[in-house]
Amino acid sequence: MREQMISRACELLANGSVDRVIGWERGEFVYDVTPAVFNDAEDLKSRFVFDLFCGANLSKYLVSETAKGGKVLAFLKPCDTYSFNQLLAEHRVKRENFYIIGVECNGMADINRIREAGASGIKSISSAGDKVTVSTVYGDREFTLSDVIAERCSSCKSRHHVVYDELMGKDGEVLDSNRFDMVEKLEKMTPDERFEFWRGELSRCIRCNACRNVCPACTCEKCIFDNASSGFENKAAADTFEENMFHIIRAFHVAGRCTDCGECSRVCPAHIPLHLLNRKFIKDINELYGDYQAGAEVNERGPLVNFTQDDANPSIVNERGNG
Amino acid sequence: MPMNENEFKPKIVAFCCNWCSYAGADLAGTNRLQYPADIKIIRVPCSCRVNPLFVLRAFQRGADGVIICGCHPGDCHYTTGNYYARRRMTLLFSMLDYLGIERGRTRVEWVSAAEGNKFAETMNDFVSTVTKLGENKRLEDLRCANK
Ligand code: SF4
Ligand code: SF4
Numbered sequence A: 001m002r003e004q005m006i007s008r009a010c011e012l013l014a015n016g017s018v019d020r021v022i023g024w025e026r027g028e029f030v031y032d033v034t035p036a037v038f039n040d041a042e043d044l045k046s047r048f049v050f051d052l053f054c055g056a057n058l059s060k061y062l063v064s065e066t067a068k069g070g071k072v073l074a075f076l077k078p079c080d081t082y083s084f085n086q087l088l089a090e091h092r093v094k095r096e097n098f099y100i101i102g103v104e105c106n107g108m109a110d111i112n113r114i115r116e117a118g119a120s121g122i123k124s125i126s127s128a129g130d131k132v133t134v135s136t137v138y139g140d141r142e143f144t145l146s147d148v149i150a151e152r153c154s155s156c157k158s159r160h161h162v163v164y165d166e167l168m169g170k171d172g173e174v175l176d177s178n179r180f181d182m183v184e185k186l187e188k189m190t191p192d193e194r195f196e197f198w199r200g201e202l203s204r205c206i207r208c209n210a211c212r213n214v215c216p217a218c219t220c221e222k223c224i225f226d227n228a229s230s231g232f233e234n235k236a237a238a239d240t241f242e243e244n245m246f247h248i249i250r251a252f253h254v255a256g257r258c259t260d261c262g263e264c265s266r267v268c269p270a271h272i273p274l275h276l277l278n279r280k281f282i283k284d285i286n287e288l289y290g291d292y293q294a295g296a297e298v299n300e301r302g303p304l305v306n307f308t309q310d311d312a313n314p315s316i317v318n319e320r321g322n323g
Numbered sequence B: 001m002p003m004n005e006n007e008f009k010p011k012i013v014a015f016c017c018n019w020c021s022y023a024g025a026d027l028a029g030t031n032r033l034q035y036p037a038d039i040k041i042i043r044v045p046c047s048c049r050v051n052p053l054f055v056l057r058a059f060q061r062g063a064d065g066v067i068i069c070g071c072h073p074g075d076c077h078y079t080t081g082n083y084y085a086r087r088r089m090t091l092l093f094s095m096l097d098y099l100g101i102e103r104g105r106t107r108v109e110w111v112s113a114a115e116g117n118k119f120a121e122t123m124n125d126f127v128s129t130v131t132k133l134g135e136n137k138r139l140e141d142l143r144c145a146n147k
């Protein structure tokens, strides 16, 4: 796939259809792959990668690319296309600035799962079909992709590209995913159990703001969490309450707009399952206001900027559920 | 009712829409209806003005319960404000519940300017619910695992 992507990108650069390319490059380690912009063929051949660690959603970066102008070739995975659509809907990117190549995706690997499976001293990682070969200083280890697949990919909502100019590989389908299982499990717990669960998770937050920074739905130029006098921004929180507000408000700000790409949980250095907060909102929206997938359509009114006269009253929260 | 000095008196914040429940509170007052004095009423131009952050902020500043009162659906003076508020608050309350925060601490009620009685009743009922729940500790403790 990588060679095919590079050669197509070179072609489009050469015939002037695009001015630059956004993709991924290798970081310090093989599994540290980060988004990068490439300006010419040489650049692409030396730095461009596409492998099991290209989980980073490129759509967020397109907001600043739109501002720079020109035409940009972007390689988008299915989940990235939902984010792109959502950004189009919110007028944060201009469609005419981008040439989108939708790339087939069969799931990305999670380096933490590879480590948990016992691989240490990792030198390189390669994959062929379903096989993942990890070569370490202690010898080679073989895994199947499903053993080390990222959580968000194992519960992927859709392998379908909702927007593209051309496709590379196959377009998949909207999947019947199990992504709400854990939310349901939490809902079935008693309030005390839920409280303990979240207390255990949120206590690890170091307020690095990575979850906000990476989120393609969080594109406000002036974020509420950057206002030093607000009483809920400070990294050295004045009280524990600030942290809780951060998590509730961050999730609330993307409610109805979150496409469930899972970037927030991927980047969290404390491994807090932030997607479970987003998914709670998505699940509630689906149940109360009808199924809604952010980013699926560009010209749809989001559930929080919409209403019907017979929506449930907030007291429904008391009426349903147990505990 | 015998008053005990050590009895827990909850701090309640009530966001009241200027056009309905704020006037309803006034009516309750002029009719000399009794409702607990510990309710801090904050006047807002419409229930839709209440940002979810206001609710959390009130809790952060020590509230034990937060109630939002607005015009009856269909009667909002800005036509549709309370419909949006209704969705927002439903999702917020559900999220608080999901985090294990007691459900009784938050409420939305539709109270018109003519419903002085309903205002007093609502407040009495809400105060007694929150009194039973006691001090609001959970939201603050959410991030202090005792491990
Ligand atoms: S909140 Fe997380 S899952 Fe939702 S759009 Fe943002 S990065 Fe994606
Ligand atoms: S990425 Fe994780 S540690 Fe950083 S602010 Fe978000 S939740 Fe907290």
Ligand code: FES
Binding pocket: B017, B018, B019, B020, B045, B046, B047, B048, B070, B071, B075, B076, B077, B078, B079, B081, B082
């Ligand atoms: S004006 Fe009262 S709720 Fe909108």
